[in-house]
Amino acid sequence: MTTLDQGSRISPVEGGVPPSMVDRMTVILDAFGGFSSRVPLEELARRTRLPRSTVHRILDSLLRLGWVEHSPGGYHLGPRLHRLGGGEGHHGEIRAAAAPVLNELHHRTGMIVHLGVLENTDILCLDRIGARPDSPANARVGGRVPAHATAAGKAILAGLVPEQVDLAYGGEPLRRCTDRTIADLPGLHRDLGRARARRGVTFARGESSGAVACVGAPVRVDGGTVAAVSLCGPLADAARLERCAPLVLEAGRAVAAALTSSVQLMSA
Structure with missing residues (x-):
């Protein structure tokens, strides 16, 4: 079901109807x-x-x-x-504010778009646009992926000061998803430093899944990063994805503006 974690999905059955x-x-x-x-x-x-x-x-x-x-x-x-997927409360507000922006980004690029938030050291996928059951992107709605292995996760981590990142990981080794995953804190800090120099834009090339490349950008509200938008596709399309970085950065800013506007309307 859509709200289950990744790996729980039942794929379409070739040559027959699912049994139940x-x-x-x-x-x-x-x-x-x-x-x-x-x-x-x-x-x-x-x-x-x-x-x-x-x-x-x-x-x-x-x-x-x-x-x-x-x-x-x-x-x-x-x-x-x-409700089951956390649609009520703050996550629901973020998802509602982001929906038109995510759809527009998918329409402009034809690629899969994700919206994620940080939970501990994982990225929680709040929404996904443009994916099909056989899509290579492995972050499903309601699923969690190690933040340091994803563009969206690194876009949020880059909004933290290095000491906060150290505290979040507590000196523990970083979990590897593939042989490309950043596996140590010094390497992660170097990557996050480069992201900060790019206004928060991040890249992941085969780090959460060997078949997937992503570009991410932060959603910043009131000086803090509350979520991230990412654009994903096959690893072979990594160069094209990176050329879309300005669109992803623009989308992150548009989500932030929409979220700020909705909060102001509710408090008025």
């Missing part, structure tokens, strides 16, 4: 890719490789129970999943 109703529901919910995605029925059937009539019947049940909703743009994940 729960499996089929999970495949359909995974096919959305993120809370902000709106997907037509025909596209859901194509992504899941399930019969259109089966997808429609299951969507009717999910709609009635609040797991999905329907709008002119298609189906999207509903309030029950928002």
Whole structure:
């Protein structure tokens, strides 16, 4: 299900229909890719490789129970999943403010867009736009990935002073996800220093997954970094991703402006 951690996903079954109703529901919910995605029925059937009539019947049940909703743009994940995925409270405010910006960034680049926040030393994925069940990007909505191995995580860590980074990791070795993952604090500090010189823009090349490259930028509000936006694609597209860095930085600033505006409206 969309709110489960990465590795729990049930992929579409080639050459057959998933054996149980729960499996089929999970495949359909995974096919959305993120809370902000709106997907037509025909596209859901194509992504899941399930019969259109089966997808429609299951969507009717999910709609009635609040797991999905329907709008002119298609189906999207509903309030029950928002609650399970941390949709209420501050995370929900960040995600709501970011949704139009994430969609625009995906539209302009055609690549997968993530929104993440820092939780301890992990990046928690709040939203993901443009991903399909077979996408290489491994950060799923509700999933956690070591922050030092991701562009989004490093964009937030770069907003901390070095002493705060040291305190967060407590002198412990950094967990390796691939042979490209930064594995020690001095190496991480060097990378974060370069990011600060680039106004917070960060890169990850095969560090969380050997097949994925990302560029990230911070969402700064009131002098602090509250979240990060990242753009991800195949490692072979790393050069193209890096050329998109100005767009990602612009998106981070747009999310910050939208979040500041929404907070001001609520407090008015």
